[in-house]
Amino acid sequence: MTPGEPTAGRHVPVLLSRVVEILAPVARDPGAVIVDATLGLGGHAEALLRACPRARLVGLDRDPQALRLAGARLAEYGDRFVPVHAVYDEIGEVLTERGIRRIKAVLFDLGVSSLQLDEADRGFAYAHDAPLDMRMDQHSGGPTAADVLNTYSAGDLTRILRDYGEERYASRIAAAVVRARQREPFTTSERLVHLLRDAIPAPARRTGGHPAKRTFQALRIEVNGELDALRRAMPAAMDALDTGGRVAVLTYHSLEDRITKRAFAAATTSTAPPGLPVELPEHQPLFRLVSRGETPTDAESAANPRAASARLRVVERVAARGEGGGRAGRRSAGSQHHHGGHGEESP
Incomplete structure (x- = not known):
């Protein structure tokens, strides 16, 4: 571990005991496979490996630094832990390449990781002046947040x-960015934070948290393609589940929570036509809801401020394709085409 790198001890996994309580019971059989689709520093993975001593865990992350740190943390589990450099929407390909046909549990812990927030030079945190990068995989070659700010039209911004x-x-900020970049391109976060303070009216700056919060979130999502990846990942994860297996998703803002909620609702809803007196097997859903949107306790939010906005949703596969509910399964895949609107939906 190089000097200045965060240690696993600084990482506090969100809703750790609840995630283990929900996923461990379905993954304790010999040979069971768990997928941690957002490995991060490996806190959830470690707890699941400990709770399921006969299971294997495949851990995906697009961040090579996270994989290295999690790999060191989980080395004691030997070949029970399989680290993979991949984005979570590649879950199907990852499993196929390893000859894994069915899995028992999947965890998505979405958003920016503790590692990325704590490393000032990654540009994720508006509290530190740093290069405007925001790529979760800095070796990906994709556009940075600075590229977005300096090249996108006012309309796209x-x-x-x-x-x-x-x-x-949004339009006021975009216009200010376009004017400012004509004088000098954006390179660091501090200049952007100053622009946001000036662009947002004073009354609005006094409410709703830091004035840079929403812009930094938007840039991060754009740079990493997070919402499109999630729309593809949800049906892929559900399709890979064995009967009795579960998918757990931790979200941190309304956009990703809405995508999760819609995918789960489609997969757990009967496709029987209205007014049909008896629901036929082929109309029964493949999944059932286990958790409709749990939130951390006040004590956990106080101990770990990053947990405050978290919401946990879980579904369980109750039938294999062909045992009824085939149309419901296809509807879950179709949910990837929904785009989030504005405002919160009820849990």
Whole structure:
């Protein structure tokens, strides 16, 4: 571990005991496979490996630094832990390449990781002046947050700030960015934070948290393609589940929670036509809801501020394809085409 790198001890997994309580019972049989689709520093993975001593865990992460740190943390589990450099929407390909046909549990712990927030030079945190990168995989070669700010049109900037940051002053901020970059391109976060403070009216700055929060979220989502990846990952994860297996998703803002909720609702809803007196087997859903949107306790939120906005949703596969509910399974895959609107939906 190089100097300055975060240690696993600084990482506090969100809703750890509840995640283990929900996933461990379905993954304790010999040879059971668990997928941690967002490995991070490996806190959830470690707890699941400990609770399921006869299971294997495949851990995916797009961040090579996270894989290295989690690998060191989980080395004691030997070949029971399989680290994979991949984005979570590649879950199907990852399993196929390893000859894994069915899995018992999947965890998605979405959003930016503790590692990325704590490393000032990654550019995720508006509290530190750093290069405007925000790529979760800095070796990906994709555009950085600075590239987005310096090259997108005012219309495209407005769209991502509005759609991904739910920013009320999206067009005002976009216009200010375009004017400012004509004088000098954006390179570091501090200059962007100053611009946001000036662009957002004073009354709005006094409420709703830090004025840069929504813009930084929007840029991060755009740079990493997070919402599109999640729309593809949800049906892929559910399709890979064995009967009795579960998918657990931890979300941290309304956009990713809405995608999860819609995918789960489609997969757990009967496709029987209205007014049909008896539900036929082929109309019964493949999945049932286990958790409709649990939130951390006040004590956990106080101990771990990053947990405060978390919401946990879980589904369980109750039938294999062909045992009824085939149409419901296809509807879950179709949910990837829904785009989140504005405002919260009820749990």
